[in-house]
Amino acid sequence: xxxxxxxxxxxxxxxxxxxxxxxxxxxxxxxxxxxxxxxxxxxxxxxxxxxxxxxxxxxxxxxxxxxxxxxxxxxxxxxxxxxxxxxxxxxxxxxxxxxxxxxxxxxxxxxxxxxxxxxxxxxxxxxxxxxxxxxxxxxxxxxxxxxxxxxxxxxxxxxxxxxxxxxxxxxxxxxxxxxxxxxxxxxxxxxxxxxxxxxxxxxxxxxxxxxxxxxxxxxxxxxxxxxxxxxxxxxxxxxxxxxxxxxxxxxxxxxxxxxxxxxxxxxxxxxxxxxxxxxxxxxxxxxxxxxxxxxxxxxxxxxxxxxxxxxxxxxxxxxxxxxxxxxxxxxxxxxxxxxxxxxxxxxxx
Ligand code: NAD
Ligand code: WQD
Numbered sequence: 197x198x199x200x201x202x203x204x205x206x207x208x209x210x211x212x213x214x215x216x217x218x219x220x221x222x223x224x225x226x227x228x229x230x231x232x233x234x235x236x237x238x239x240x241x242x243x244x245x246x247x248x249x250x251x252x253x254x255x256x257x258x259x260x261x262x263x264x265x266x267x268x269x270x271x272x273x274x275x276x277x278x279x280x281x282x283x284x285x286x287x288x289x290x291x292x293x294x295x296x297x298x299x300x301x302x303x304x305x306x307x308x309x310x311x312x313x314x315x316x317x318x319x320x321x322x323x324x325x326x327x328x329x330x331x332x333x334x335x336x337x338x339x340x341x342x343x344x345x346x347x348x349x350x351x352x353x354x355x356x357x358x359x360x361x362x363x364x365x366x367x368x369x370x371x372x373x374x375x376x377x378x379x380x381x382x383x384x385x386x387x388x389x390x391x392x393x394x395x396x397x398x399x400x401x402x403x404x405x406x407x408x409x410x411x412x413x414x415x416x417x418x419x420x421x422x423x424x425x426x427x428x429x430x431x432x433x434x435x436x437x438x439x440x441x442x443x444x445x446x447x448x449x450x451x452x453x454x455x456x457x458x459x460x461x462x463x464x465x466x467x468x469x470x471x472x473x474x475x476x477x478x479x480x481x482x483x484x485x486x487x488x489x490x491x492x493x494x495x496x497x498x499x500x501x502x503x504x505x506x507x508x509x510x511x512x513x514x515x516x517x518x519x520x521x522x523x524x525x526x527x528x529x530x531x532x533x534x535x536x537x538x539x540x541x542x543x544x545x
Contacts, residue, residue: 199223199225200225200274200275201224201225201226201227201271201272201273201274202219202224202225202226202227202273202274202276202277202451203227203229203267203268203271203273203277203315204216204219204226204228204229204276204277204279205229205230205258205276205277205279205280205306206229206235206278206279206280206281206321207229207230207251207277207279208228208230208232208235208236208237208239208240208253209230209234209235209239209279210235210384210394210395210396211279211321211384211440211443211444212230212235212277212279212280213235213242214387214388214393214440214441214443215277215279215444215447215448216228216240216243216251217243217246217247217388217393217444218441218445218447218448219277219448220243220247220249220251221247221249222448224451225251225252226251227251227252227267227273228240228251228252228253229254229256229258229267229280230253230254230255230256231255231256231257231258232255233282234283234398235396236396236543236544237253238544239393239396239544240253242392242393242544245392246388246390246393252271257302258302258303258306259297259298260305261305261308264305264306264309265309265312265313268309268313268315269313272313273315274315274317274455275315275317275318275319275451275455276306276310276315276318276319277318277319277451278303278306278318278319278320278321279321280306281298281299281302281321281350282295282298282347283347284402285347285348285402285502286402287347288345288346288347288350289345289346292346295346295347295350296346296350296353299351299354300350300353300354300357303320303354303358304357307357307358307361314372316372316373316374316375316462317376317454318358318374319376319377319451319454320355320358320376320378320379321379321381322351322354322355322378322379322381322466323348323380323381324380324381324382324383324436324468324470324507325343325345325348325351326348326351326352326355326380327339327340327341327342327380327507328340328341328342328343328344329342333474333504333505333506333507333508334472334508334509334510335468335507335508335509336468336510336512336513337380337465337466337467337513344502355378355466358374358376358378358464359464361374361376361464362374362376362462362463362464363464365462373462373463374462374463374464375454375455375462375463375464376454376463376464377450377453377454377465377466377467378464378465378466379446379450379466379467380466380467380468380469380509381443381469381470382435382436382438382468382469382470382471382507382508382509383404383405383435383436383437383438383470384439384443385403385405385437385439385440385529385533386405386441386528386529386530386532387440387532387533387535387536388440388441388532388536389441389532389535391535391536391538391539391540392539393536394532394533394536394537394540395440395533395536396540396543396544397543400416404435404480405437405480405529405533406533408481408484408492409484409533409534409537410537411492411493411494412484412488412490412534412537413538413541415541417493418493418494418495419481419492419493419494419495420494420496420497421477421478421481421494421495421496422477422499422500422503423496423497423500423503424478424496425499426499426505428476428505429476430476430478430479432476432477432478433476433477433503433504433505433506434474434475434476434505434506434507434508435474435475435506435508436470436471436472436474436507436508436509437471437474437480437526437529438469438470438471439522439523439524441524441532442471442522442523442524445520445523446469446514446518446520449518449519449520450467450518450520453517453518453519458517465517467514467518468510468511468513468514469509469514469520470508470509470511470522471508472509472510472511472522473508474506474507474508475526479526480526480530481494483527483530484530484534486527486530487530487534488534
């Protein structure tokens, strides 16, 4: 693996920056392509400070085919981890074209450039949000898909496109078949243990953990708990929270597996990246209060439309095929979120 180059789209973002740390520490050369639409270059300076290693950064949009073609020609990556994308569910309902253009068209351009350069190893950031309604709250990879908003559908469409690209290799045998891992993330939270990189949402956070952290530090006054009448153990929604460092370690494992005999003839497979257990909103609040010693001011509000009562991963396939499972617990996730929040109360300024 030493000296192999991995191209990371969206590498300046929350999950991408943590992936860059792990890649550099594992001995890969890292090339980041990010248009900085939802990130700051400071995150990449911090990645280099944490690791003591350098990476190459191109400020470019993945939809810019000439720019991307030039980067591939210059850097000769052997694999791509594709994080670049827009991810706000509410915004995707208001601006679906933006989401399909950025996420779906962006991936079309990226895969076309990869194909032209014969770079056929791809790890894609998918999401548990691609799953449809299910009678069980524990989701396995073979459960029916059925995203319910444009963001989720953009991920599901990309999965379809990537499966089709791989299936076409069977019809047109090639020396360089596609080797693709669709990693379906559950709820990534937490930050690098250094507190130097973390999640830096624009404006008021949509997601629970950054919201709770901003209430704890006094930037926001009160958390709304969206519903306490779900059929769960305490009535609040249950999710499978996963430490971002555990999550990105799954990508490092996936790169190695795509490069192994298992994928010698190519393939495209989905893997859940989750802990396999869920925590309720009230359990997250309690954990935050215990770890930080702060009281979280909250009120019970109506349910948020589109929310499920309970959703957590069946992570057995990732264990079996990628030899990956989570190592960190809820206290680690909360402590690392708080460490990042207190060291960077205004994010990357
Ligand atoms: P993020 O917004 O922090 O990172 C995404 C990065 O991609 C940003 O740096 C942004 O500037 C860049 N980007 C967006 N569009 C681009 C384009 N057209 N060209 C180049 N760069 C572009 O988000 P994140 O939380 O780090 O998420 C990374 C990926 O994981 C996304 O694809 C997201 O959909 C997916 N995902 C995230 C979560 C989550 O809860 N954070 C859950 C499941 C899946
Ligand atoms: C978690 C729980 C809320 C905020 C979202 C996206 C999904 C994926 C991850 C990318 C739920 C409750 C939340 C608040 C609350 N992203 N909550 N008050 O909805 O599971 O997933 O992020 O792929 O696509 O939909 O995460 O953090 O928003 O919510 O009570 O202010 O916290 O109702 O039960 P979610 P979340």
